[in-house]
Every structure is written in structure tokens, then in C-alpha cells.
Amino acid sequence: MTMMQQMTLARRPEGAPTQADFNLETCPIPTPGASEVLVEVSHFSLDPYMRGRMDAAKSYAASVPIGGVMEAGGVGRVIASNDARFGVGDQVFGMFGWASHGVVKGGALRKLDDALPATTALGVLGMPGFTGWYGLTQRGLPQAGETLVVAAATGPVGSMVGQLARRAGLRVVGIAGGADKCSMARDEFGFDACIDHRAHDTARDLRTALADACPDGVDIYFENVAGKTLQAIIPLMNVHGRIPLCGMVSWYNEGALGAGASTGDSDMLPWLWRNLLVSRLTVSGFIISDHFDQFPTFLREVAPLVAAGDVKYIEDIAQGLENAPAAFAAMLKGGNRGKQIVAI
Amino acid sequence: MTMMQQMTLARRPEGAPTQADFNLETCPIPTPGASEVLVEVSHFSLDPYMRGRMDAAKSYAASVPIGGVMEAGGVGRVIASNDARFGVGDQVFGMFGWASHGVVKGGALRKLDDALPATTALGVLGMPGFTGWYGLTQRGLPQAGETLVVAAATGPVGSMVGQLARRAGLRVVGIAGGADKCSMARDEFGFDACIDHRAHDTARDLRTALADACPDGVDIYFENVAGKTLQAIIPLMNVHGRIPLCGMVSWYNEGALGAGASTGDSDMLPWLWRNLLVSRLTVSGFIISDHFDQFPTFLREVAPLVAAGDVKYIEDIAQGLENAPAAFAAMLKGGNRGKQIVAI
Numbered sequence: 001m002t003m004m005q006q007m008t009l010a011r012r013p014e015g016a017p018t019q020a021d022f023n024l025e026t027c028p029i030p031t032p033g034a035s036e037v038l039v040e041v042s043h044f045s046l047d048p049y050m051r052g053r054m055d056a057a058k059s060y061a062a063s064v065p066i067g068g069v070m071e072a073g074g075v076g077r078v079i080a081s082n083d084a085r086f087g088v089g090d091q092v093f094g095m096f097g098w099a100s101h102g103v104v105k106g107g108a109l110r111k112l113d114d115a116l117p118a119t120t121a122l123g124v125l126g127m128p129g130f131t132g133w134y135g136l137t138q139r140g141l142p143q144a145g146e147t148l149v150v151a152a153a154t155g156p157v158g159s160m161v162g163q164l165a166r167r168a169g170l171r172v173v174g175i176a177g178g179a180d181k182c183s184m185a186r187d188e189f190g191f192d193a194c195i196d197h198r199a200h201d202t203a204r205d206l207r208t209a210l211a212d213a214c215p216d217g218v219d220i221y222f223e224n225v226a227g228k229t230l231q232a233i234i235p236l237m238n239v240h241g242r243i244p245l246c247g248m249v250s251w252y253n254e255g256a257l258g259a260g261a262s263t264g265d266s267d268m269l270p271w272l273w274r275n276l277l278v279s280r281l282t283v284s285g286f287i288i289s290d291h292f293d294q295f296p297t298f299l300r301e302v303a304p305l306v307a308a309g310d311v312k313y314i315e316d317i318a319q320g321l322e323n324a325p326a327a328f329a330a331m332l333k334g335g336n337r338g339k340q341i342v343a344i
Numbered sequence: 345m346t347m348m349q350q351m352t353l354a355r356r357p358e359g360a361p362t363q364a365d366f367n368l369e370t371c372p373i374p375t376p377g378a379s380e381v382l383v384e385v386s387h388f389s390l391d392p393y394m395r396g397r398m399d400a401a402k403s404y405a406a407s408v409p410i411g412g413v414m415e416a417g418g419v420g421r422v423i424a425s426n427d428a429r430f431g432v433g434d435q436v437f438g439m440f441g442w443a444s445h446g447v448v449k450g451g452a453l454r455k456l457d458d459a460l461p462a463t464t465a466l467g468v469l470g471m472p473g474f475t476g477w478y479g480l481t482q483r484g485l486p487q488a489g490e491t492l493v494v495a496a497a498t499g500p501v502g503s504m505v506g507q508l509a510r511r512a513g514l515r516v517v518g519i520a521g522g523a524d525k526c527s528m529a530r531d532e533f534g535f536d537a538c539i540d541h542r543a544h545d546t547a548r549d550l551r552t553a554l555a556d557a558c559p560d561g562v563d564i565y566f567e568n569v570a571g572k573t574l575q576a577i578i579p580l581m582n583v584h585g586r587i588p589l590c591g592m593v594s595w596y597n598e599g600a601l602g603a604g605a606s607t608g609d610s611d612m613l614p615w616l617w618r619n620l621l622v623s624r625l626t627v628s629g630f631i632i633s634d635h636f637d638q639f640p641t642f643l644r645e646v647a648p649l650v651a652a653g654d655v656k657y658i659e660d661i662a663q664g665l666e667n668a669p670a671a672f673a674a675m676l677k678g679g680n681r682g683k684q685i686v687a688i
Contacts, residue, residue, distance in 0.1 A: 226614070226617055230613075230617070240634075245617070245620055245621055246621070247621070248614070248617055248618065248621065251614045251617070251618075268612055268613040269574075269612040269613060269616060270570070270592070270595045272613060272616070273570055273574070273589070273592055273595070274592065274595075276589055276627060276629040277589055277590070277591070277592065277629040277631070278629075278631075279629065280629045280630050280631055280634065281627075281629050282626065282627065282628045282629070283620060283625075283626065283627045283628075284626045284627075285620040285621040285622075285623065285624045285625050285626070286624050287621070287622075287624055290584075290624065
């Protein structure tokens with residue numbers, strides 16, 4: 001077969017993305033040029049950051065252009081190689097996009113350890129797991145006996161943060177959507193407690209539940225959702241607390257977020273600022289791609305824990321490229337169960 | 345004379361404090377007990393943080409009770425001592441409040457170096473100067489060639505931050521109220537540029553002026569005012585910028601700030617949060633009283649610079665305890681010229 005499939009962005013979504021925002025295209029498989037490698041993709045990753053790529057607003061990475069292939073990390077096997085470091089059949093990770101095949105420079109590929117399932121390179125031992133490890137260890141600065149809260153607790157970032165924090169001797173409280181996910185956080189990932197945010201409509205209600213689950217306050221809030229969770233937790237932060245900030249998924253579908261030029265008045269900003277001062281909090285925004293120099297350290301530390309079953313992971317694998325848009329939209333609403341992956 | 349004067353809080357101010365919020369009282373000078381020292385105060389300090397003490401809302405320090413003496417650091421001479429470390433005539437710093445005399449434990453006093461004017465212990469070599477030094481060096485993490493912005497540039501915190509940052513090789517841009525203060529920032533304190541916020545009514549206008557003055561963006565925003573300055577500067581921050589946060593004087597008279605329980609919707613919080621993430625900023629709230637263990641280091645480093653005239657300071661000395669409320673209210677509006685002090 002000489003044809004491949006790819007999913008392109010048909011138009012910029014308004015709010016939650018829908019199937020009509022994408023086009024599934026069939027096109028010829030490109031021929032790898034000098035030092036390039038052709039990979040047949042078996043799985044690719046769906047991650048919340050991709051929502052930002054669909055907007056026109058300037059972010060930390062360029063938007064996907066209309067008609068462009070959606071970005072994603074993927075894994076697969078080499079089927080042709082012009083780079084001596086890679087042979088046919090090698091299992092690799094690369095940025096192939098929402099696509100069945102990819103041609104990339106060999107220098108942009110990472111060969112995978114065959115001892116672990118290739119899909120682990122998309123989640124627990126990929127960018128999300130690395131985000132959790134980096135944010136917790138380098139920005140959260142955890143100390144035994146402290147309390148950590150993380151939302152999207154059963155996702156690949158939250159579950160890494162929670163498990164590593166538990167291993168470091170912290171009390172770990174998750175937030176997740178629904179009783180099933182809360183059970184998963186406790187039973188699979190070992191969280192001390194997990195709160196169902198769907199059972200607490202307002203920031204105030206959620207705050208009450210969090211306060212019960214965190215009798216000694218909160219020292220680290222690993223921020224990946226924002227929204228009402230952020231509003232709920234700020235007053236619960238202990239003096240000298242840390243807030244590593246790597247995402248705000250609950251706001252990703254809101255148009256206002258992209259504008260970047262608001263001048264509206266409000267009492268929320270003074271409220272936040274006052275709390276940061278009074279409780280001497282540190283908020284530390286980070287983007288994991290700045291820190292790939294530490295990826296080998298992460299793998300060295302965490303891959304053995306995954307191989308031994310001491311750090312667990314759960315994957316939710318959608319079947320077929322054509323189902324990627326629906327799986328992505330569902331993930332933003334919390335419809336997935338563990339790390340969201342698409343199998344070609 | 346056996347009588348003293350002190351200024352008490354008559355009621356909680358609504359918005360800007362007025363004379364009627366205070367009572368000037370005459371009372372007997374207390375007799376020092378065991379290990380206590382009686383000091384005749386010559387000068388005391390007025391600082392923006394005192395506005396928070398006038399509110400009932402819980403803050404990082406207790407409110408001044410109605411009828412209580414307003415807090416302040418002061419300097420003066422010992423006139424009676426039951427602590428062998430202090431003799432009559434010694435010049436000391438202590439927390440005597442808005443008062444002509446004070447009785448405190450000797451352990452709570454600091455003997456002053458007679459080589460420098462005692463008032464320096466209230467500003468350039470006191471809590472404000474220390475705040476600037478600590479926030480810049482420990483939270484701002486300045487690197488030669490970077491750009492720093494600080495508001496209230498001619499105040500005792502801002503002028504310390506600016507002068508130390510210049511010495512560290514940064515481009516230093518101040519913000520101040522009025523052309524006179526802007527000249528002072530440039531001519532007295534050596535700022536590379538200073539912007540008159542009164543000439544720029546909106547955050548957008550101020551942003552344009554700041555962008556002109558900071559052609560390479562802003563690496564450190566030393567935050568002590570918040571309000572429109574904060575709104576103006578956030579989009580100008582460079583990737584990996586730092587925001588040491590020690591005050592928000594432009595919001596101190598706003599009642600909403602104290603409530604701490606807002607649940608209002610707004611687009612400002614998402615806007616801020618998104619900028620913190622996209623530009624990978626670190627906001628670091630601190631309260632200088634947590635860090636007094638570093639005060640000797642500060643004095644060792646900065647006192648020689650002040651003595652040599654390499655770090656400059658300007659003091660605005662109001663005459664008479666009875667004029668403290670007016671001087672304080674004026675200071676919150678930027679009516680002072682340099683460090684605000686009251687001479688008894």
C-alpha cells in the first residue's frame with residue numbers, strides 16, 4: 001500500500017471541538033529523503049495541550065494552520081530508513097501527528113526499549129509522565145509529611161504526580177470526575193483520598209470537601225485544570241505553598257482565554273494576588289518542552305518503577321484515526337479513563 | 345515630663361483613611377519592668393502594610409484592635425533601662441508604634457550604628473530596604489543584561505531594588521507618579537528610564553509606554569503596586585520571567601481585597617493564569633518578616649554602600665505625631681517624596 005491517512009484541521013473550533021472541525025484525508029505516503037526515516041504509526045497520543053494548537057491565538061507553540069495535520073506524538077515501527085541508527089522493524093517514538101505514517105529526520109526519533117509496551121512512551125513514560133515528574137520534583141519541592149492536591153487524578157499527569165508524591169511520604173488528595181474515577185485514584189493509584197468534582201457544583205462546595213480531605217491544609221497544588229478547582233483551593237493553601245502550573249484544561253474551550261488583552265475589571269485578580277502574598281505562595285508556570293534535557297534522568301528514575309509495577313498506569317485506547325476527534329473532545333470533558341491514545 | 349502621646353485607631357477606615365479614623369491620646373509614660381527599656385522616640389516609620397492592619401480581615405498579621413495603638417517601627421534614645429545591654433542615651437530601633445515613647449523588652453531592640461543617621465534604620469537600611477534587597481536577590485534572581493521594572497520607584501523599596509539591579513548590570517525601568525518623581529528616579533537613583541503612570545490612564549496606555557522603555561521585554565517585575573501596572577506589564581514579560589510579590593498598594597484601599605471569599609466570574613484570572621503558563625513565569629509572594637535571619641547579611645552588604653553614597657536614599661519627614669494620619673493617607677496616594685517618616 002502506498003497511501004496513508006491523516007487528520008487535518010478544517011476550521012478553528014468554537015468552544016468544544018466537533019467532528020466537523022477536522023478532515024480525514026488520504027494521501028500518498030511520502031518517500032524518506034536523506035537521513036529521514038519512514039514510520040508506520042501504531043498509536044498516537046491525545047493531550048489537552050492540543051486544544052491550544054487549534055486556536056489562532058499566539059501561545060507557546062505555533063497554531064496548527066487550517067488544512068494542516070494535527071500534531072501529536074506517536075509510536076510505531078520503522079518501515080524504511082536513510083539513517084544508519086534506525087533499522088526496519090525498530091520501535092520508535094516521534095512527532096508524527098494524527099496520521100497513519102510519518103517521515104521525519106532520524107535525529108527527531110527516539111528508539112524504544114522493547115521490554116515495555118510501546119504505548120508507555122505516550123503516557124506514563126512519555127511527555128505526560130515526564131510533566132508530572134518534573135513539575136512535582138523541580139517545582140513542587142515535596143517534603144515528607146506535606147499534603148499535595150492534584151486534579152485529573154487518574155490522567156497520566158495526575159496519576160504520576162500522585163504516585164510519586166505518595167512515594168515521597170506526602171498525603172495525596174486527588175480530584176476527579178465521577179465516583180468511578182475516584183475509586184480508580186484510590187484503588188489503582190493509591191491516593192489517600194479523591195474528591196468527585198461533579199458532586200460539588202460550586203467552588204465553595206468543592207472547597208469544603210477539600211478542607212475535609214486535607215486536615216493539615218495544602219502545601220502543593222499541582223495545577224493542570226484551573227477553573228473552580230483553582231478557586232476552591234487557593235484559600236486552603238498553607239504558608240509557603242507551591243503551585244506548579246502546567247495546564248488549565250477547564251478553561252481550554254473558553255474563547256476568552258485566547259484573547260490575551262482583557263482589560264475588564266474584576267475582584268478575582270486582587271483576590272488571587274492577595275492570597276499569593278498573604279500565604280507567601282509561589283506559582284511557577286512551566287512548559288515541559290523547555291526541560292527535555294532532564295528526560296533521560298526521568299526515564300532512568302521512573303522506567304524501573306513502571307517495569308516493576310510500582311508506578312501504575314491506565315490507558316484508554318480509541319480504535320481508528322477517524323475516531324480521534326470524538327476521543328479528543330470526550331477527553332476534554334473527562335470522558336476518558338486513563339491516558340487517551342488512538343490506535344491506528 | 346511623665347506624660348506621652350500616642351495615636352490609636354478610633355474605627356476601621358472605609359477606603360482611604362482619614363483623620364477621624366484616629367485618636368491622639370495623652371497618657372502616662374509607663375515604667376519599664378524587669379529587662380525592659382524605656383525609649384523616647386524621635387522618628388517612626390509609615391509604611392503601606394499598615395493599611396492592612398487597620399482592617400478587620402485576617403491577614404498575615406493581626407489587625408490593630410479598635411482603640412489600640414497603631415503599629416510602627418521607630419528610632420529613639422534610651423531614657424531608662426533594665427537591660428544591661430542598653431544604656432541611657434543609646435540610639436535604638438524598635439516597634440514603638442505611632443507614639444512618642446515606648447517600653448519594650450531589651451531583646452526586641454536593635455542598637456544603631458551612630459555613624460549613620462538614625463532614620464536610615466526606618467528606610468534604606470530598615471524593613472523597606474531589606475524588602476527590596478531580599479526580593480530582588482532571593483526571588484528576582486537578577487542576571488546582567490536583563491530588564492527589571494519596579495513601580496513606586498522613588499519609594500524606599502523601589503529605589504533600593506532599582507539601584508541594586510543597576511549595580512548588577514540590569515536595565516532598570518521605574519514607574520512613578522508625576523514628572524518630578526520620574527526625574528528623581530533617573531537623576532537621583534540612576535534608573536535608565538521612568539514612566540509617569542499618571543500620564544497613562546489605562547493599562548493599555550501604560551503598556552505601550554513600558555514596551556517602548558523595555559525594548560527587550562521584562563525579565564523581572566518587582567511587584568509592590570498591582571492594579572493597572574500589573575495588567576499593563578504581564579504581557580510584556582519575557583519567557584522565564586520572575587515576579588517577586590511583596591505588596592499591592594494600589595489595591596489597599598479597596599474593600600473587596602479583604603473579603604477573601606469572592607466567587608465572582610471574570611476573565612482576568614484566566615488571562616493571568618494563561619500568561620503565567622505561556623511565558624513560564626514564576627510569581628513568588630513573600631513577607632519580609634519571614635526572612636529576618638538574613639537581615640545581618642543585608643546590613644553587611646548594603647550599609648557600606650549607603651555610607652559611601654553608592655546607594656542613595658531620600659526621606660520625607662512629616663513633623664509631629666498629630667500629622668501622622670494625613671501623612672499616611674497622602675503616602676497611599678503617592679503624595680510623599682521618598683521614604684515617609686514622622687518626626688515627633
